[in-house]
């Protein structure tokens with residue numbers, strides 16, 4: 180390195196080149212979901228280089244598997260661990276919560292950089308009161324355990340919601356929470372504000388497209404809308420949306436404002452697109468997955484915010500790292516991965532400077548781990564999105580997309596009421 184200061188002409192060029200290559204990696208922070216409902220994905224030690232190869236610096240898990248947490252030691256990758264829905268009832272007991280935090284969090288710190296615990300996944304939209312009644316008490320109990328261990332400053336506590344916690348999401352400014360969930364969500368939001376933790380939401384424009392391919396513009400859902408298809412304008416705010424994900428995120432911002440909670444930080448804990456699906460799953464192709472995930476990662480790199488929050492970086496965890504062969508449901512569920520089980524890319528993301536890790540395939544023993552084994556089936560999770568208020572019909576139509584939206588919304592609602 181010292182040489183470079185004496186032989187300036189030659190090495191300054193090198194510096195310039197390496198800065199160009201390295202800078203994007205350091206300037207943005209990409210997250211990825213590492214789901215493990217599979218019996219053919221690489222062992223955790225071989226997964227770390229794969230994650231680094233796409234420049235991800237944050238990983239979200241659905242459990243707290245020891246082999247995984249061990250593999251991430253000394254990597255500086257930030258980890259969200261998951262506490263499965265099946266543990267919620269147990270966690271109300273403060274001693275059990277303390278023990279859980281000791282064995283699943285404290286003993287890994289600081290070598291494994293656990294920064295957050297996601298307590299439960301999409302609990303409120305399962306409509307199961309035996310689960311949802313336990314959610315907030317479990318979050319509090321886990322937080323109190325962290326306080327007891329003096330870890331509450333370095334590890335935050337949250338839970339991931341489906342976008343279906345909204346019952347209105349169009350136009351984005353009309354976004355609001357399902358009335359029956361407002362009580363519970365308000366308690367959780369107070370908790371976020373007091374403990375400085377993020378509000379997590381899983382958002383899938385794919386599901387909106389899949390349920391209405393004839394009316395929803397593919398360009399709009401794949402972030403290709405800025406090239407002439409117009410996008411949509413929110414008639415109440417006049418904000419222009421050229422992609423559906425931003426509209427979904429801003430609908431969440433509106434819902435938060437309506438319950439007096441403008442300050443909480445929103446993160447997208449899951450978003451992605453499958454590279455394969457059943458014949459009735461429109462849009463589930465490699466080409467579309469490449470566009471959606473490639474464009475999404477580019478937006479994260481460019482640090483672009485949504486129209487309502489232009490100065491706030493997108494905080495996104497792509498779903499998912501691997502195709503997971505043991506997930507139930509339609510074919511798309513097993514094909515959300517950026518990587519195939521053998522560690523090779525499922526498709527070329529088209530990102531500059533990405534070198535894919537040379538990972539050998541070997542069976543992962545704990546593939547279907549106990550904790551949070553329901554790695555959030557995306558199915559159904561956007562059912563709240565395309566809903567509409569009757570007021571919207573009165574609005575002057577401002578673009579082709581808006582017409583699409585208005586026409587398809589009631590149809591989509593019907594589709595979801597199967």
Ligand SMILES: *[C@@H]1O[C@H](CO)[C@@H](O)[C@H](O)[C@H]1NC(C)=O
Pocket residue numbers: 304305306359
């Ligand atoms: C849950 O309940 C809400 C409100 O009653 C309803 O709209 C929704 O369809 C239900 N979801 C499921 C998955 O049953």
Ligand SMILES: *[C@@H]1O[C@H](CO)[C@@H](O)[C@H](O)[C@H]1NC(C)=O
Pocket residue numbers: 402403404405406
């Ligand atoms: C817009 O069009 C240009 C030229 O056809 C193309 O290179 C670019 O990828 C397009 N961008 C989007 C977001 O569609």
Ligand SMILES: *[C@@H]1O[C@H](CO)[C@@H](O)[C@H](O)[C@H]1NC(C)=O
Pocket residue numbers: 539540
């Ligand atoms: C992968 O590992 C297996 C078993 O350890 C070995 O037989 C095989 O040669 C390895 N393949 C590569 C490409 O390294």
